[in-house]
Every structure is written in C-alpha cells, then in structure tokens.
Amino acid sequence: MIDLLIRQVNAxxxxxxxxxxxxxxxxxxxxxxxxxxxxxxxxxxxQARTVIEAGxxxxxxxxxxxxxxxxxxxxxxxxxxxxxESWFNDYIWKLEANLTPEDVYWGMQLGMLEMIEAGVTAVAxxxxxxxxxARAVExxxxxxxxxxxxxxxxxxxxxxxxxxFVKRWHGAANGRIRAIMAPHAPYTCDDEFLRAxxxxxxxxxxxxxxxxxxxxxxxxxxxxxxxxxxxxVLEECGIFQVPTVLAHAVGAxxxxxxxxxxxxxxxxxxxxxxxxxxLAMGYNNLVDLRALGISVGLGxxxxxxxxxxxxxxxxxxxxxxxxxxxxxxxxxxxxQALTIATSESARVYGQPDELGDLAPGKLADIILVDLSGxxxxxxxxxxxxxxxxxxxxxxxxxxxxxxxxxxxREHLTLDRAEIIAHIEPRLQRLRRREGADGIQxxxx
Amino acid sequence: MIDLLIRQVNAxxxxxxxxxxxxxxxxxxxxxxxxxxxxxxxxxxxQARTVIEAGxxxxxxxxxxxxxxxxxxxxxxxxxxxxxESWFNDYIWKLEANLTPEDVYWGMQLGMLEMIEAGVTAVAxxxxxxxxxARAVExxxxxxxxxxxxxxxxxxxxxxxxxxFVKRWHGAANGRIRAIMAPHAPYTCDDEFLRAxxxxxxxxxxxxxxxxxxxxxxxxxxxxxxxxxxxxVLEECGIFQVPTVLAHAVGAxxxxxxxxxxxxxxxxxxxxxxxxxxLAMGYNNLVDLRALGISVGLGxxxxxxxxxxxxxxxxxxxxxxxxxxxxxxxxxxxxQALTIATSESARVYGQPDELGDLAPGKLADIILVDLSGxxxxxxxxxxxxxxxxxxxxxxxxxxxxxxxxxxxREHLTLDRAEIIAHIEPRLQRLRRREGADGIQxxxx
Numbered sequence: 001m002i003d004l005l006i007r008q009v010n011a012x013x014x015x016x017x018x019x020x021x022x023x024x025x026x027x028x029x030x031x032x033x034x035x036x037x038x039x040x041x042x043x044x045x046x047q048a049r050t051v052i053e054a055g056x057x058x059x060x061x062x063x064x065x066x067x068x069x070x071x072x073x074x075x076x077x078x079x080x081x082x083x084x085e086s087w088f089n090d091y092i093w094k095l096e097a098n099l100t101p102e103d104v105y106w107g108m109q110l111g112m113l114e115m116i117e118a119g120v121t122a123v124a125x126x127x128x129x130x131x132x133x134a135r136a137v138e139x140x141x142x143x144x145x146x147x148x149x150x151x152x153x154x155x156x157x158x159x160x161x162x163x164x165f166v167k168r169w170h171g172a173a174n175g176r177i178r179a180i181m182a183p184h185a186p187y188t189c190d191d192e193f194l195r196a197x198x199x200x201x202x203x204x205x206x207x208x209x210x211x212x213x214x215x216x217x218x219x220x221x222x223x224x225x226x227x228x229x230x231x232x233v234l235e236e237c238g239i240f241q242v243p244t245v246l247a248h249a250v251g252a253x254x255x256x257x258x259x260x261x262x263x264x265x266x267x268x269x270x271x272x273x274x275x276x277x278x279l280a281m282g283y284n285n286l287v288d289l290r291a292l293g294i295s296v297g298l299g300x301x302x303x304x305x306x307x308x309x310x311x312x313x314x315x316x317x318x319x320x321x322x323x324x325x326x327x328x329x330x331x332x333x334x335x336q337a338l339t340i341a342t343s344e345s346a347r348v349y350g351q352p353d354e355l356g357d358l359a360p361g362k363l364a365d366i367i368l369v370d371l372s373g374x375x376x377x378x379x380x381x382x383x384x385x386x387x388x389x390x391x392x393x394x395x396x397x398x399x400x401x402x403x404x405x406x407x408x409r410e411h412l413t414l415d416r417a418e419i420i421a422h423i424e425p426r427l428q429r430l431r432r433r434e435g436a437d438g439i440q441x442x443x444x
Numbered sequence: 445m446i447d448l449l450i451r452q453v454n455a456x457x458x459x460x461x462x463x464x465x466x467x468x469x470x471x472x473x474x475x476x477x478x479x480x481x482x483x484x485x486x487x488x489x490x491q492a493r494t495v496i497e498a499g500x501x502x503x504x505x506x507x508x509x510x511x512x513x514x515x516x517x518x519x520x521x522x523x524x525x526x527x528x529e530s531w532f533n534d535y536i537w538k539l540e541a542n543l544t545p546e547d548v549y550w551g552m553q554l555g556m557l558e559m560i561e562a563g564v565t566a567v568a569x570x571x572x573x574x575x576x577x578a579r580a581v582e583x584x585x586x587x588x589x590x591x592x593x594x595x596x597x598x599x600x601x602x603x604x605x606x607x608x609f610v611k612r613w614h615g616a617a618n619g620r621i622r623a624i625m626a627p628h629a630p631y632t633c634d635d636e637f638l639r640a641x642x643x644x645x646x647x648x649x650x651x652x653x654x655x656x657x658x659x660x661x662x663x664x665x666x667x668x669x670x671x672x673x674x675x676x677v678l679e680e681c682g683i684f685q686v687p688t689v690l691a692h693a694v695g696a697x698x699x700x701x702x703x704x705x706x707x708x709x710x711x712x713x714x715x716x717x718x719x720x721x722x723l724a725m726g727y728n729n730l731v732d733l734r735a736l737g738i739s740v741g742l743g744x745x746x747x748x749x750x751x752x753x754x755x756x757x758x759x760x761x762x763x764x765x766x767x768x769x770x771x772x773x774x775x776x777x778x779x780q781a782l783t784i785a786t787s788e789s790a791r792v793y794g795q796p797d798e799l800g801d802l803a804p805g806k807l808a809d810i811i812l813v814d815l816s817g818x819x820x821x822x823x824x825x826x827x828x829x830x831x832x833x834x835x836x837x838x839x840x841x842x843x844x845x846x847x848x849x850x851x852x853r854e855h856l857t858l859d860r861a862e863i864i865a866h867i868e869p870r871l872q873r874l875r876r877r878e879g880a881d882g883i884q885x886x887x888x
Contacts, residue, residue, distance in 0.1 A: 385521060
C-alpha cells in the first residue's frame with residue numbers, strides 16, 4: 001500500500017555536485033519513507049491512500065536549518081543596526097531575561113509556521129526551555145534536533161538536566177525529534193564545563209551543538225586570554241570526540257581548519273550568511289572549507305539578527321556571498337549551492353543517510369515548489385531559478401516524515417490564529433529592556 | 445472630486461533619513477497626483493470615484509528601478525556561474541544577436557509583469573529597439589525612462605536616430621514615459637561618439653544614461669590604454685554637462701568620486717548589488733559616496749546577471765552588503781536603505797520633486813504591502829520588516845500615475861497569458877548561441 005502518492009512532479013536530483021531535474025515523476029511514500037520515484041502514470045492511483053496532483057510543480061528535499069534559535073522570532077525587528085557587542089548586551093541578553101517556558105512553546109510554533117511556509121522541514125534549534133520547544137515540534141509535525149543551551153555560570157547541574165532532556169526526547173515523535181547537548185560557546189562555558197559536556201555527550205551517545213569563533217575578534221580575544229583559538233579550546237576539551245554541529249566558525253584560523261579537516265567523527269559548520277552580513281561578522285570561505293572535506297549546512301540563526309527563518313535567502317546569500325568573497329564568479333556554483341542546501345545540510349544535521357535527497361528509502365521530507373510565476377519565466381534553468389529566483393511564497397506543499405503538514409499553503413498542523421492569540425498578550429512584557437539585568441554579559 | 449481614495453493605510457514617511465510610519469491614514473488621489481494624506485475617516489467616501497479599502501496595509505512609494513535591461517528576462521538563467529568576460533562574449537552578446545523588435549515588445553511586457561508584482565512602478569531602461577519598449581510601457585501603465593543603447597561601431601547615424609526617439613517619446617503617455625540618450629559605455633563608445641552624444645543631449649534638453657567603470661579591471665584597462673579613468677573620459681567628453689545616470693561605477697577611484705562630487709548638474713549612480721555579487725564585481729562604498737553628496741539609486745540590471753527584477757532584494761542586499769563591506773553593522777541603517785529605495789532613487793531617475801515620497805502634490809505612484817504574514821509577525825519594527833523581511837509577494841496593490849495597475853495581485857493592464865503565448869514560440873530561437881557572431885566583443 002502507498003500512503004501518499006505525489007503525481008506529476010519534476011524532481012530535483014543531486015549527485016556528486018551535479019544537479020538534474022527528472023521530469024514527469026510520481027513519488028510514492030510508504031509510512032515515513034520514500035518508496036519509489038517513477039515515471040508519472042506508472043503507479044495505479046487506486047493503490048494510494050492520499051494523492052496529491054502536483055501538476056508539474058518542482059519536488060525537492062525540505063530545507064534543513066542547521067542552526068537556529070527559533071523562539072527569538074518573538075523579538076524580530078528589535079536590535080537593528082547595532083554592532084555585535086551592543087546586540088548582545090543592550091538587546092538579546094536583556095530581552096531573554098523576560099523569557100518564560102510558555103513563550104518558548106508559542107514562539108517555537110510561530111517560527112515553525114514561518115519555516116513550514118518557506119519549505120523548511122527540519123531545524124537544529126539551540127535555545128532555552130527546550131521541553132516546551134519539543135512539545136511544539138511534536139504538534140507541528142516538523143523534524144528537529146533540540147539542544148538546551150547552557151552557560152557555565154548557571155552551574156554544573158545543567159549537564160545532568162540537559163542529559164535527562166536528551167534521553168527523554170531523543171527519538172520521540174516517530175524519530176522526528178532528536179536531542180543533543182548544547183553548551184553555548186567557549187566564551188560562556190569554561191573548560192571544565194566544556195569537558196563535562198563532552199564526557200556526558202559521549203556517555204549518553206549524543207553529540208554537541210555549540211557556537212564557536214563567531215567573529216575574528218573572538219578568536220583574537222581567545223588567543224590573548226588563553227593562548228588558544230576557540231576551536232583549539234573545543235578540541236582540548238574533548239568536544240570533537242562526539243558528533244558536533246559548529247555554529248559559525250567565521251573566525252576559524254587556517255590551523256583551526258586543519259584540526260577540523262583531520263577529525264574522523266561527523267562534524268559540520270552551520271553557515272548563516274544573512275546574520276553574518278547584518279552583524280558585519282565576515283564570511284567563511286566555503287570553497288576552502290569544502291575543499292578540506294568539512295561539511296557546510298545552511299542556517300538562519302535567530303530572527304533578531306536574521307529577521308527571517310528563510311533558507312531560500314540563506315542559499316542565495318551563500319552563493320552570492322562566496323562569489324563576492326572570492327572575487328570569482330565561477331565559484332560556489334548552482335549545483336554546489338543546492339548540494340549545501342540539501343545533502344550537505346543533512347550531514348551537518350546528523351542524518352546524512354536519511355535526509356536531503358529524494359531517493360527510495362530516504363525519509364519523506366519533500367516540498368513542492370511552484371515555478372510558474374512571472375519571476376521564473378521563462379524557466380531556462382530550473383536549478384538557477386531555485387537558487388536565484390525562488391521565494392518562500394513559491395512553496396505550495398510541505399511533507400515531513402511522510403505527513404502533509406502544509407497543503408497548497410494551508411497549514412494542517414499549526415493554527416495561525418491560535419498562535420497569534422497566545423503571543424499578542426505577551427508582547428509588551430517580552431519587549432521590555434529597561435532595568436533588566438542581562439542573562440549574561442558579552443565580553444569574550 | 446477625488447479619483448481614488450485609499451482607505452486605512454499605514455503610510456511610510458521618510459524625512460532627512462529618519463523613517464516614520466503614519467498610522468491609520470486615507471490617501472486621496474486626484475488625476476495622477478496625491479491630493480491629501482489625512483487621518484482615516486476624515487474624507488467622505490461618496491466623494492471618491494474609486495475606493496480601495498486597504499485594511500491596514502502599508503502604503504509606500506513604488507520602487508524605482510534606476511538601471512535595467514528589462515527585455516533580457518527572456519534569457520534569465522542562461523549565463524550562470526561565469527566570469528564577466530565569458531558572460532559578455534560567450535552569452536549576452538551572442539544571445540542579443542537573436543533579438544528582434546517584437547522580442548523587445550513582449551520581453552518588456554514580461555519584465556514589467558514581474559516588476560509590477562514586486563511593486564516597481566518606474567524603470568530606467570537601457571536597451572535595444574526602444575520604440576517597441578515604449579509601446580509596451582504605454583500599455584503596462586508603468587513609468588519609464590527609456591534610452592536606446594548605442595555602440596560607436598554602429599555609426600554616428602545612431603545619434604540622430606536616438607535623438608529622434610527621445611523627441612518622439614519624451615513626455616508621452618501623460619508624462620509617464622521620458623526618454624534619454626544612452627551611449628553604452630566608454631569601452632564601447634569612442635571619445636568622438638561620446639562627445640557627439642553629450643552635445644546632442646544638451647541640444648535637445650535631454651540627459652545621458654551610460655555604463656561606466658563597471659569593474660576595477662575596466663578602470664585599470666582604461667588607465668593603461670588612455671591614461672584616464674572611465675569617469676575622467678566621460679568628464680572630458682562633456683557627458684557631465686547634462687543630467688547623467690551612471691550605471692555601476694564600481695571601479696570609480698577616489699579621484700573619480702571627487703569629480704562626481706564637484707558636479708553641479710543632477711547625477712546619480714545606479715547600484716545593482718545582486719549583479720555585482722553574482723559577477724564578483726565588488727561593491728561601491730555607498731557610505732562614502734553618500735557622504736560626498738552623490739545620489740545612489742537601486743537598480744536590478746538585466747535578469748541574465750540579476751535573475752530577477754526585484755528591488756526588495758536590491759534594497760536588502762544594499763543594506764547587508766554595506767555592513768559587510770565596511771565591517772560596521774551600524775552603517776547603512778534601515779532609514780538610509782529606505783531613503784535610497786525611495787527619494788534617492790527618484791533623484792537618480794531624474795524626478796526628485798515628483799516621485800519617491802508619499803506627500804500631497806507628488807505623482808501618485810503608490811504600492812500597498814501586506815505585512816501580516818508569519819514572516820513579519822510580530823511587527824516590532826515596520827521599517828525593519830520592509831528592509832529585511834518583505835518579499836515581492838507581499839505587494840498586493842500597485843498604483844502608478846494615479847491608475848491602479850495591479851489590484852490584490854490581479855493585473856489590470858497586462859495580460860499574462862497573452863504575454864506567455866507570444867513569448868513561448870520565440871524561446872528556441874532566442875536561446876541559440878551556436879555559430880552566432882556576437883554584437884560586440886568585450887575587451888575593455
């Protein structure tokens with residue numbers, strides 16, 4: 001039996017950094033996995049429980065957001081046109097002093113509402129009150145890798161607590177939810193804390209999601225204070241003994257990249273170009289990173305820096321930014337941008353064999369994109385249109401883990417009116433900065 | 445009598461680089477001009493011929509595209525991941541050998557379809573067969589400043605021909621159409637040709653729209669070959685004796701900027717950041733330019749480099765790009781980005797007193813934008829949302845010269861099906877590159 005049959009799609013297929021469009025296919029889904037991709041018409045419609053007539057829409061893997069702080073959507077538009085120091089100390093860490101668990105529950109839903117509309121089916125989220133985030137993910141039908149943020153200033157007790165969170169939620173919701181240890185960063189977690197986090201991750205078979213070397217200034221400060229780069233600190237503390245998601249690493253040195261390239265364990269860098277440009281952090285040279293075999297995934301970071309959680313933007317800014325950075329228009333090609341957005345993001349997210357590819361046996365996280373708009377016509381190159389023309393509003397239907405969660409832009413899991421009704425009364429309190437003590441001070 | 449009354453808008457108002465949102469207004473339009481902006485409800489609805497109930501949408505001036513080659517949308521997606529030399533010699537100038545006047549008529553309509561959907565109400569277009577472009581603009585109801593491109597290799601006769609075009613079309617369609625002399629660039633027009641163009645522009649009371657110093661390599665080549673920068677060449681040839689739209693000027697030297705700053709006549713630079721990133725051309729430092737009093741407008745350039753004609757993208761990339769370039773997140777603020785997109789683009793376009801501002805007496809080029817989407821919520825900052833969150837698909841209604849040309853995303857002037865029906869049979873011929881001699885060779 002086929003649970004879901006998606007008829008008449010053109011399917012994006014990426015292999016070894018070449019991109020092809022397979023025209024006129026039907027995708028059959030059984031349970032939560034892709035069963036087959038075959039020429040349209042080959043499968044009897046009466047065999048399928050649910051049929052979607054896609055009418056020539058483009059099918060591609062759902063986007064995977066490899067680094068986010070989803071509930072920060074609650075504060076989007078606050079903290080504009082400021083430098084990194086002010087952004088942390090005058091805005092974020094004061095605003096976050098207001099945060100309640102219920103804010104996370106509703107803010108997570110709001111951010112997922114936006115992500116689902118943009119075709120994002122999975123998110124590696126690094127934030128607070130993640131028990132509440134997990135419940136929201138359960139409801140939304142998205143896939144998530146959840147990490148409860150930790151500062152060493154809040155005590156060693158967090159390590160047991162977040163390990164308990166990992167054990168409770170890892171594998172929940174039919175495997176849609178995975179969990180990970182999430183010490184915040186080497187500048188907010190001391191060595192002892194990092195070591196204990198790594199040991200615990202190893203002990204419970206988990207990994208680490210951590211910010212590192214967000215800017216070159218952080219690397220310089222670390223060298224001054226500790227004689228080591230932030231990435232050397234992580235290495236020495238044993239973080240790289242477990243699978244690791246590194247957020248940013250913009251300030252990685254050539255030596256740091258050698259350390260990362262030599263590692264045997266799964267590790268990847270989440271690349272969040274809109275945030276990097278907006279906060280003037282500089283860009284990683286992804287051409288170099290990838291030549292070293294270091295995986296790169298797309299991330300949105302939080303919406304106070306990134307303003308949206310839109311990975312079409314992240315993919316486009318990745319391609320444009322690398323051409324600009326290298327001064328070479330032939331660099332970071334369209335197939336490479338699409339590879340980063342799909343299979344390579346799946347690798348950073350920790351499910352390289354299950355996500356980021358439309359193929360039999362893979363998990364059925366599929367989005368259907370309408371490329372018939374005036375901004376795509378004539379469709380001389382489907383792959384160019386995906387990287388340089390497509391907008392979140394072109395996404396029509398979103399399938400995650402075999403379930404349709406948005407159909408022709410209608411949400412089937414989340415209730416927009418309910419979410420707004422719960423957030424609206426919170427906003428005045430959430431926006432308060434006056435008199436608040438920040439939850440931390442940024443002084444790396 | 446009021447011809448058009450737009451009720452219940454929040455109106456974007458920019459003054460001296462500060463941005464305010466005037467809540468709950470009604471905008472009254474008489475003929476092609478804004479008559480009043482008043483608190484909602486103050487005007488009797490029965491006084492108005494047409495009423496739009498905007499229900500809290502955001503009203504702002506239509507975007508002004510200060511540099512484009514609109515009919516190139518026909519080739520979008522061809523010419524990807526190549527450097528500037530290959531882009532010209534292997535793609536554009538071979539493809540353009542296929543171009544017919546009717547291609548321009550339909551390609552222009554296609555590009556305007558896209559621009560209207562994105563809230564662009566005016567375009568400075570620099571292209572071929574502009575008689576046909578003008579007829580398309582007449583039909584679309586958009587505003588355009590049209591220049592017939594000239595290479596000196598095609599002979600001095602073009603100067604009289606394009607002057608005749610200017611005289612025939614300048615002021616047509618109730619003033620929506622203006623025309624300008626358009627020598628291509630100093631590397632495709634010799635000094636004699638440039639001088640004759642400038643003299644003719646002066647004689648007929650017109651201006652010049654020209655590409656200059658597109659890359660730093662062009663400036664270096666010009667210095668090697670002629671001992672002058674491209675901008676010095678234009679100055680010496682008298683171009684700056686008339687109002688001038690300079691496309692790009694990315695390769696302008698510090699000395700060039702002094703020349704431009706010292707000029708008394710209207711002059712502005714069209715800034716096309718998506719194209720610059722895509723072709724690895726580098727960015728202008730707009731902070732420096734603007735400090736010198738040089739006006740900067742947004743441009744899309746052609747869709748073979750820019751892929752879309754979307755100025756939301758151009759505005760966003762302008763802000764992000766300048767923060768990245770200067771390494772200072774406080775630079776190119778939200779109000780500055782909005783000023784560049786509105787009144788400053790109007791200045792570059794040559795109608796600073798009539799466009800780019802919602803105020804009584806100005807021409808009624810107004811767009812209504814829906815900011816209720818999940819990607820804007822909560823709307824903590826309307827102006828931040830315009831620069832960093834809004835998408836072309838958020839534009840609901842477009843008014844140009846007092847006429848509604850798109851209402852709730854329904855086109856009222858252009859016929860999408862008709863346009864596609866006319867373009868589809870042309871595509872195979874248009875895409876041909878094999879065996880074609882290019883219309884020029886790029887070798888600056």
